[in-house]
Amino acid sequence: MITPAGTTPPVPGVSGPPMVLAEGLHKSFSRLQVLRGIDLEVARQEVMCIIGPSGSGKSTLLRCINHLEKINAGRLWVDGELVGYRQRGGKLHELREREICAKRAEIGMVFQQFNLFPHMTALENVIEAPIRVKGMPKAQAAELAGQLLDRAGLKDKASAYPRQLSGGQQQRVAIARALAMQPKLMLFDEPTSALDPELVGDVLAVMRDLATSGMTMIVVTHEMGFAREVGDTLVFMDQGAVVEAGRPREVLSNPQRARTRAFLSKVL
């Protein structure tokens, strides 16, 4: 198993445990094995892009990281803390719902289908969780949301309902909504796959901006250009395992494994 640990240049001024650390992660849905022993390390401020054919377990891996899915075996840490469990003595104790929610609140997630709340305006979508989950005063949340929407180029769309927005605009609102919780880690699950080709660029620009600002990001994507330019690490997954990982340029131009070569020859 190849781990991407060590392939990333250490970022000066950032210390502490890795943002995400996975050891021998297994996940299966009834009899279907989706993840078969994933080892992974994501450093602070690292941007990791994950590519691979559909059904390779990329999305499931993301969903395990914020505990939308329970892992069956292995260990998973986010920011030095076990995901979903507490270790006391030699035993693992399941976390309570409140504790799981508190941890999820620190991890932003962006979905392929946007999943904006259709009964709320763009602004209401963004301020909902800061107010209800973090207990942020409404005025403060609205000010923060205004800044985030502005950064996403959607200043004049604050009072629009999702259905009045294009796919690209909806996805940028979804990114602003995740950022409003001031997360330490952002997960992107094929954020541009449901978009018309001409709208992809705007979303990628917002993500690039975010990466430059030092956010730790894990991006499941098919955008090889983005992976090459913005990613610090590129991971190729197939059949629930990491096949190859390394610097994006090296993996893309000089893949070591035959399976990686076969996949890249189809998508590049």
Place this chain on the structure above:
Amino acid sequence: MTTPRMAETAGRTGPPEEIKAVPVRHPGRWLAAAVVFLLVAMLVHTLVTNPRFQWDIIGRYFLSSRVLDGLELTILLTVVAMAIGIVLGVILAVMRLSTNPLLSSASWAYIWLFRGTPVLVQLLFWFNLAFLYPRISLGVPFGPSFLQANANDLITALTAAILGLGLNEGAYMAEVVRAGILSVEHGQAEAAQALGMSRTLTMRRIILPQAMRVIIPPTGNETISMLKTSSLASVITVTELLYAVQLIYSVNFQTIPLLIVASIWYLIVTSVLTAGQFYIERYYARGSARQLPPTPWQRLRRYLFTFHAPPPAPPAQLPSGEGR
């Protein structure tokens, strides 16, 4: 060879010439209109000329205090029973969808029991509860009791009617609410959870408000149905609208005119409820349509003031530039 023509069109200034054509005739519509008109004329004629309708008696009793008291009680029964039904329905629906097997089967059993027996039987059952439990007490289970009351004093005809109608309605509303909750896409709950929202908060802020669009129309239906079902309370001596007019015609034998009095009142209240439902549906439609449907007043105004003008252009609410 379209190129030269395209150039020609592009060179022209001003809006394109609108098509003027002879519209298709619809002789069938005229025939249908004639038939309907004839039937309506016959109906009006008989209503006016048949002396047995006794419109003077209908007029005399229409606003009489006994009828109005009955109407008030009917509305009270409908409102209270529906309120109980809706609250109970939401609780039962959430229980039914719970991952806790005990909660979901308890909800299932409740719905099975209350939906499976006639509401008339349930009303009679509650009315005669004293036969089963002559004394009702509040206290520790199998232990001492703090409060005691005679069942016959506690369960009056009115409380029996409210209990019977409300508890029965809860079973139906549970299914309505459950359908609404299931209609909300799973991604919504996931997005809320990913933001750190608890299951309760997700249900209250994200799922239920969206489920409302599916819940409201059948709930309006249930409310209108309840208005009329409340007349069953007449069998347990609650003097709601039907029983009120029955008491009057049992003395003066003007059965038909008084039943017409009651029917007109039921129609009036149903009309008010229908209008209310329209506005509630419109409220919960925000975000689901690019443009809310016009209210009847807006439609009437537009119809009156834009007579012969072309129909209004579709609202330009699309995002500019990026159409999707």
